[in-house]
Amino acid sequence: xxxxxxxxxxxxxxxxxxxxxxxxxxxxxxxxxxxxxxxxxxxxxxxxxxxxxxxxxxxxxxxxxxxxxxxxxxxxxxxxxxxxxxxxxxxxxxxxxxxxxxxxxxxxxxxxxxxxxxxxxxxxxxxxxxxxxxxxxxxxxxxxxxxxxxxxxxxxxxxxxxxxxxxxxxxxxxxxxxxxxxxxxxxxxxxxxxxxxxxxxxxxxxxxxxxxxxxxxxxxxxxxxxxxxxxxxxxxxxxxxxxxxxxxxxxxxxxxxxxxxxxxxxxxxxxxxxxxxxxxxxxxxxxxxxxxxxxxxxxxxxxxxxxxxxxxxxxxxxxxxxxxxxxxxxxxxxxxxxxxxxxxxxxxxxxxxxxxxxxxxxxxxxxxxxxxxxxxxxxxxxxxxxxxxxxxxxxxxxxxxxxxxxxxxxxxxxxxxxxxxxxxxxxxxxxxxxxxxxxxxxxxxxxxxxxxxxxxxxxxxxxxxxxxxxxxxxxxxxxxxxxxxxxxxxxxxxxxxxxxxxxxxxxxxxxxxxxxxxxxxxxxxxxxxxxxxxxxxxxxxxxxxxxxxxxxxxxxxxxxxxxxxxxxxxxxxxxxxxxxxxxxxxxxxxxxxxxxxxxxxxxxxxxxxxxxxxxxxxxxxxxxxxxxxxxxxxxxxxxxxxxxxxxxxxxxxxxxxxxxxxxxxxxxxxxxxxxxxxxxxxxxxxxxxxxxxxxxxxxxxxxxxxxxxxxxxxxxxxxxxxxxxxxxxxxxxxxxxxxxxxxxxxxxxxxxxxxxxxxxxxxxxxxxxxxxxxxxxxxxxxxxxxxxxx
Numbered sequence: 001x002x003x004x005x006x007x008x009x010x011x012x013x014x015x016x017x018x019x020x021x022x023x024x025x026x027x028x029x030x031x032x033x034x035x036x037x038x039x040x041x042x043x044x045x046x047x048x049x050x051x052x053x054x055x056x057x058x059x060x061x062x063x064x065x066x067x068x069x070x071x072x073x074x075x076x077x078x079x080x081x082x083x084x085x086x087x088x089x090x091x092x093x094x095x096x097x098x099x100x101x102x103x104x105x106x107x108x109x110x111x112x113x114x115x116x117x118x119x120x121x122x123x124x125x126x127x128x129x130x131x132x133x134x135x136x137x138x139x140x141x142x143x144x145x146x147x148x149x150x151x152x153x154x155x156x157x158x159x160x161x162x163x164x165x166x167x168x169x170x171x172x173x174x175x176x177x178x179x180x181x182x183x184x185x186x187x188x189x190x191x192x193x194x195x196x197x198x199x200x201x202x203x204x205x206x207x208x209x210x211x212x213x214x215x216x217x218x219x220x221x222x223x224x225x226x227x228x229x230x231x232x233x234x235x236x237x238x239x240x241x242x243x244x245x246x247x248x249x250x251x252x253x254x255x256x257x258x259x260x261x262x263x264x265x266x267x268x269x270x271x272x273x274x275x276x277x278x279x280x281x282x283x284x285x286x287x288x289x290x291x292x293x294x295x296x297x298x299x300x301x302x303x304x305x306x307x308x309x310x311x312x313x314x315x316x317x318x319x320x321x322x323x324x325x326x327x328x329x330x331x332x333x334x335x336x337x338x339x340x341x342x343x344x345x346x347x348x349x350x351x352x353x354x355x356x357x358x359x360x361x362x363x364x365x366x367x368x369x370x371x372x373x374x375x376x377x378x379x380x381x382x383x384x385x386x387x388x389x390x391x392x393x394x395x396x397x398x399x400x401x402x403x404x405x406x407x408x409x410x411x412x413x414x415x416x417x418x419x420x421x422x423x424x425x426x427x428x429x430x431x432x433x434x435x436x437x438x439x440x441x442x443x444x445x446x447x448x449x450x451x452x453x454x455x456x457x458x459x460x461x462x463x464x465x466x467x468x469x470x471x472x473x474x475x476x477x478x479x480x481x482x483x484x485x486x487x488x489x490x491x492x493x494x495x496x497x498x499x500x501x502x503x504x505x506x507x508x509x510x511x512x513x514x515x516x517x518x519x520x521x522x523x524x525x526x527x528x529x530x531x532x533x534x535x536x537x538x539x540x541x542x543x544x545x546x547x548x549x550x551x552x553x554x555x556x557x558x559x560x561x562x563x564x565x566x567x568x569x570x571x572x573x574x575x576x577x578x579x580x581x582x583x584x585x586x587x588x589x590x591x592x593x594x595x596x597x598x599x600x601x602x603x604x605x606x607x608x609x610x611x612x613x614x615x616x617x618x619x620x621x622x623x624x625x626x627x628x629x630x631x632x633x634x635x636x637x638x639x640x641x642x643x644x645x646x647x648x649x650x651x652x653x654x655x656x657x658x659x660x661x662x663x664x665x666x667x668x669x670x671x672x673x674x675x676x677x678x679x680x681x682x683x684x685x686x687x688x689x690x691x692x693x694x695x696x697x698x699x700x701x702x703x704x705x706x707x708x709x710x711x712x713x714x715x716x717x718x719x720x721x722x723x724x725x726x727x728x729x730x731x732x733x734x735x736x737x738x739x740x741x742x743x744x745x746x747x748x749x750x751x752x753x754x755x756x757x758x759x760x761x762x763x764x765x766x767x768x769x770x771x772x773x774x775x776x777x778x779x780x781x782x783x784x785x786x787x788x789x790x
Contacts, residue, residue, distance in 0.1 A: 164188055224266075225302070278343055282308050314385050323366075323387075436522060445463065484509065529557070555569045575673055595625060595629045613647050653713075661705060663705065677701065732747060748770070
């Protein structure tokens, strides 16, 4: 018997190992999918006896997975709320227990394990095995070209079911068709059906020579019926339903006729709902469920019973130990503006915040312990929190050591961090430099390990792994105004071994083409200044004129802090207007050399620059062209642009403002290409690109010398990364710079659109309606593009 058991375990080792791995991973997967902490036992410092369950309140409005929602009916008779994975469909607990006892008595004859399978003798015969039969020993000698056939699978296609039993099919190919493999295949198919809501499914199998036939009796699809909540005084059924029904929604985004009843999903959702309660300060909250099958067997009603118990909040805060930082300052850092619920997550978060406050002040080896007062009695209330701080010594940055450097010298990295030597350790400064190094694309690995020394210094040990410096790329896209575009680029991030970047780009579109080379030095003269030089040449066709432009622009910028960047630039270009439909008196110079110098600044506190949902940004630019720097034209120009993003739950309110003016100096005439143009996907969206504002006598748009635009947008989720938006725009374009901010002759847009989040920014489709249409204007405009509108 021991030999037989050892043989069975050996041959089932892979299956057993897989089950062990699955059993270990599933809890972590469930927690990762959860939007609230999983329920846990009460904290060690909570009262020893949980408060008595509160008297159930009248059932309040619940959630509505189907059209109806029970609200006042008596709770249905409970079914067993424990999920028994070993029970088979239609099997009672007593039958399951008897079957398990029967399994214990089974002894598999050794002859069955060693006797070859006689394919000729068995051909034409078939044996029918229910999915709940005992596991059998392996039958060897079966052809490896076994096939699988499904019978009765009306609701789930065969291709989908074949994926479910892919492992068993692989075994058939390597080990042949065995009774054990056939039995496993039937089991997993039945399990898959149950996860789809077919509670009464039965799957039988039979072996016909080298073919496995799986006979499926799907039974009736059971859907989730009415859901009633009892005892949930603090949160309504809609809120709790997001947790309880979340796993079923995650399994499949939409259901045509209501949600299927999937017991495992419901149990996981109940755990999430209980975890949500405990994360909100209800350590003794419990949530249970009971079910009742409808008379026709097609729906399962559910009653959710909530015992909330008392709610505890954290505060006030006290400090002990040798910490020297001001308790009042720490209190301000910990304040959130709203009550802090008693939960393990909240306590850990507070502890990390206090640790970070001391670490950011140079106390790298600080330790913080947290004690929470025990509740008095069984009533809700606030629990005092005491932080015991051992701050340790104050550290300053010491030496920098780099390992792993190859083509890029280690001195290059050391110089970036050496400026911090002797300064009080602040991880935020180290992180800022780290981000600049990573963003340069020079390394695939950049790990910083602070090492404290007895002399009060903190060495930085940096391990790097260099990235491939050269890359070649092909890109393309489409824009409403630009049309289709296509480009190729080459980049070398370690140009001549200098850790500086060189890039060459060639691009073509329906509007023309360009070629450019870009040199980027993020550490100009081994300082924190960034130099970017761009040499370019382009042919460009606009609706009113076409041009050839060749130029050089040099930008020198500096990050004042992690949010604020300032810079200066010089921009020289030769422009030739090739042809134009604009009247000559409105066209301006057609061949000129412009040279300008200017300054810029950007303050950006958006949470995500590509797809922001909170924060704000503000950018300004001022430049001047003058004959003193060899410019044919003379002007001063000022431009600003800003945006604010306010989250309201899953909805985002976005507001934008931009404007600018350009004024000729002396009697200089301003070229048509230097003027502002409005209309398009980022300004007034009821107008096509560059089709708003002043015109000549022939109706051609000639641009203006000043403008202002204001936008408001509401962005809301639809499904996954797809979002909808409704917006309103207003603005004006003036022929004279003196009309800037006059608010005369305002134009408007009302519209709606779609947003799809991509790493490079949102893909946008907007339609803007013109509510104040004038002669020769369209009723609206459709826009497609990438990035935020403002």
